[in-house]
Amino acid sequence: MIGPEIETLINLLSRMPGLGPRSARRAVLHLVRKRESLLLPLADALQTARESIVTCSTCGAIDTTDPCTICADPRRDDSVICVVEDVGDLWALERAKATKGRYHVLGGVLSALDGVGPEDLSLAGLKTRCNTGLVKEVILATNATVEGQSTAHYIMDMLKGSDVTVSRLAHGVPVGGELDYLDDGTLAEAMKSRTEF
DSSP: OOOHHHHHHHHHHHTSTTOOHHHHHHHHHHHHHTIIIIIHHHHHHHHHHHHHOEEOTTTOOEESSSSOHHHHOTTSEEEEEEEESSHHHHHHHHHTTOOSEEEEEOSSOOBTTTTBOGGGTTHHHHHHHHTTSOOOEEEEOOOSSHHHHHHHHHHHHHTTTSSOEEEEOOOSOOTTOOGGGSOHHHHHHHHHTOOOO
């Protein structure tokens, strides 16, 4: 029904998060219709990205320089490291301007079901960074999933005995959230994590 080149493009796009086969077909149709203004610049941008994107040897973020822009920024607070699961989480915290400290990207979470152990994450790099004497606080910003929680507990145990304070992001009622619409786990966590007003 369609040529193999277009089929390949649809198959590749359908592997992207949030895009199934149907959405990928629509995206390909749009790209083909806007060949000059969208498809060609996109192809050039993908080629450039493939050639220039590197992983930061310090924190594990992706950028076009090593060390990355955040690690090279002298205005950042060297005494604080915010630990995240992946680069998307780092970007979310940066958009929110949530911290002026440094970051450490784990590259995933511990998961026995998926066969991901401590050696598969960049935990050794985190421990090395914490042993420099510069770091005073590690903020664990892993997701509130079972895997995220167990990874956070593992890191807390790993850093016991060091001169580093370990803190965890608060979990609970979101800003603007209504109690009636929240799930039981979120409400229970909000109640446990309550603070003095």
